[in-house]
Amino acid sequence: MGGPEDESRMSHRRAAITALGTHVPERVVTNADLEKIVDTTDEWIRTRTGIHRRHVVEPGTPTSVIAALAAQDALRRRGIGPEELDLIVVATVTPDMLFPATACLVQDKIGAKKAWGFDVSAACSGFVYALTIGAQFVETGRHRKVMVIGADVMTSILDYEDRTTCILFGDAAGAVILEPREDGTGILDFSHEVDGSGAPYLSMPGGGSLHPATHETVDQKMHTLKQQGQHVFKYAVRKFADASEQILLRNDFTGTDVDLFVAHQANIRIIEAAQHRMGLPDSKVVKNIHEYGNTTAATIPLAMKTALDQKKLAKGNLVLLAAVGAGFTVGSVLLRWTGVSWD
Ligand SMILES: CC(C)(COP(=O)(O)OP(=O)(O)OC[C@H]1O[C@@H](n2cnc3c(N)ncnc32)[C@H](O)[C@@H]1OP(=O)(O)O)[C@@H](O)C(=O)NCCC(=O)NCCS
Numbered sequence: 064m065g066g067p068e069d070e071s072r073m074s075h076r077r078a079a080i081t082a083l084g085t086h087v088p089e090r091v092v093t094n095a096d097l098e099k100i101v102d103t104t105d106e107w108i109r110t111r112t113g114i115h116r117r118h119v120v121e122p123g124t125p126t127s128v129i130a131a132l133a134a135q136d137a138l139r140r141r142g143i144g145p146e147e148l149d150l151i152v153v154a155t156v157t158p159d160m161l162f163p164a165t166a167c168l169v170q171d172k173i174g175a176k177k178a179w180g181f182d183v184s185a186a187c188s189g190f191v192y193a194l195t196i197g198a199q200f201v202e203t204g205r206h207r208k209v210m211v212i213g214a215d216v217m218t219s220i221l222d223y224e225d226r227t228t229c230i231l232f233g234d235a236a237g238a239v240i241l242e243p244r245e246d247g248t249g250i251l252d253f254s255h256e257v258d259g260s261g262a263p264y265l266s267m268p269g270g271g272s273l274h275p276a277t278h279e280t281v282d283q284k285m286h287t288l289k290q291q292g293q294h295v296f297k298y299a300v301r302k303f304a305d306a307s308e309q310i311l312l313r314n315d316f317t318g319t320d321v322d323l324f325v326a327h328q329a330n331i332r333i334i335e336a337a338q339h340r341m342g343l344p345d346s347k348v349v350k351n352i353h354e355y356g357n358t359t360a361a362t363i364p365l366a367m368k369t370a371l372d373q374k375k376l377a378k379g380n381l382v383l384l385a386a387v388g389a390g391f392t393v394g395s396v397l398l399r400w401t402g403v404s405w406d
Pocket of ligand 1: 299387
């Protein structure tokens with residue numbers, strides 16, 4: 064749990080997002096394309112999830128490649144070189160391989176010679192968890208420039224015979240740079256929780272120490288994502304709203320104080336349930352799931368990009384990030400937007 068925003072901390076050093084970069088693959092898979100592969104319809108997918116299309120990598124493109132492209136985009140927009148980075152934290156559930164960490168591969172690809180790094184596994188909450196972790200190093204003064212990346216190649220773990228899951232996900236990467244600020248902007252508070260009893264409802268069971276790869280695990284498609292959608296849906300609806308309300312309450316805010324709600328994009332119905340509970344108008348909520356689907360760790364930085372493109376984000380805005388994911392993991396982060404260079 065983080066500490067609430069109060070007067071005494073207003074001039075303290077905070078970790079602030081000073082740059083945003085993204086990478087979305089060009090290749091598009093529409094609902095009509097999926098109709099040819101599994102027993103589904105464009106209408107079912109749109110009405111049950113809000114997804115119209117998703118972007119996917121060329122087969123064989125690993126997470127480190129799109130993560131590095133997003134990182135380079137963030138560096139370019141900030142106008143700094145990779146050698147200035149102190150730390151790289153990559154949130155992903157589709158690492159290039161179990162080890163080395165994707166953060167190491169990104170460090171090498173972008174030439175961040177003095178940075179150390181590691182991966183965070185928190186599925187759809189990965190970006191907010193990684194953001195919180197990176198922020199601690201900035202707030203304590205140990206680091207001045209931390210790169211936080213959320214990147215997933217979900218198509219590498221989808222079962223294209225399972226209509227209940229393969230329609231949901233896309234591939235993308237987003238990256239932010241965290242730096243210290245003492246002007247009242249930056250990350251104010253975070254609230255994270257896990258409920259490990261939710262593990263069976265959303266997982267990729269094969270390939271770890273429990274079920275190392277064998278012919279049998281491959282035959283049983285244990286290296287693909289498995290989900291009990293309805294159970295995850297109900298948990299997500301409840302927890303999105305709870306986590307959002309809780310962090311606002313303890314910082315003496317209500318929904319009306321929020322300038323922008325940036326929610327993980329898993330299902331339009333989950334986002335809108337939280338939106339309505341907080342009483343937020345459409346102008347204060349980012350929705351881009353129709354274009355990208357669920358890109359797991361990348362949805363929140365990608366939603367920040369959409370907000371900037373739509374001119375919904377300005378310096379000083381109170382921004383609430385919220386996510387729920389496999390684990391179960393739950394995360395919310397409250398921040399005052401610092402402003403980034405955006406063209
Ligand atoms: C997956 C999800 C979209 C399914 O929607 P739902 O309204 O819960 O649908 P259900 O699972 O109850 O299925 C309803 C029916 O649609 C069918 N169905 C499932 N997928 C389908 C598809 N792609 N096309 C057509 N029909 C489909 C089911 O088989 C079921 O049919 P039945 O009633 O004959 O058994 C929804 O549960 C969801 O979004 N869950 C959370 C996902 C999530 O957030 N995951 C990431 C973690 S953040």
